[in-house]
Amino acid sequence: MVGAAACGLALAGIVGVSEFRLRDYDLPSPFTATIPRDSGSVARGKHLARTRGCFGCHGQRLEGRVFAEWTWVRRAVAPNLAQFARTYDAQTVANAVRWGVGHDGRALWSMPSYNFRHLPDSDVAAIIAFLRSAPAVEQALPRSSLGLRTRWWMARGSETHMAEWAAAVPPLIVALEKAR
Numbered sequence: 001m002v003g004a005a006a007c008g009l010a011l012a013g014i015v016g017v018s019e020f021r022l023r024d025y026d027l028p029s030p031f032t033a034t035i036p037r038d039s040g041s042v043a044r045g046k047h048l049a050r051t052r053g054c055f056g057c058h059g060q061r062l063e064g065r066v067f068a069e070w071t072w073v074r075r076a077v078a079p080n081l082a083q084f085a086r087t088y089d090a091q092t093v094a095n096a097v098r099w100g101v102g103h104d105g106r107a108l109w110s111m112p113s114y115n116f117r118h119l120p121d122s123d124v125a126a127i128i129a130f131l132r133s134a135p136a137v138e139q140a141l142p143r144s145s146l147g148l149r150t151r152w153w154m155a156r157g158s159e160t161h162m163a164e165w166a167a168a169v170p171p172l173i174v175a176l177e178k179a180r
Helices: 002-022 039-051 054-058 081-087 090-099 121-133 147-156 162-167
Strands: 065-067 076-078
Touching: 002 147, 039 054, 039 121, 081 090, 081 121, 090 121, 090 162
Parallel strands: none
Antiparallel strands: 065 076
């Protein structure tokens, strides 16, 4: 009985510490860009989504996908992007895309936000415009779940969530050569 209680306490501690780590990040900056509706911006957003890999993880129809091959995490699920962009405001979508923060305020585990971190607001707005214009394919998806092993790694500090990775990306510095 004492062993089961100790085990339960240890599990609760691991979950509690990992949940704290999932919420331990600097708040994303406000996203104040207006979401355009013109066809040129939507086309630009589609181009950015295509070249940044959105279709690879979220499906060719943006319908979402379960990553069954990721055995190190209990269940990784890329959400239905067209539905997500319609359900949440621009700030929430921008937080997920650019900062790796989910709609529930928890850091995302596998969204490659470091690829979007320093995009100009106009590009993020174009991506959101495209996502909102894309047909919303209905597909039931399970919830993501980190599982105990991943939570243990997080609790010990040996795994990093996406909000930490995104925050660590330095700004791009472009040096122009002088013409001779």
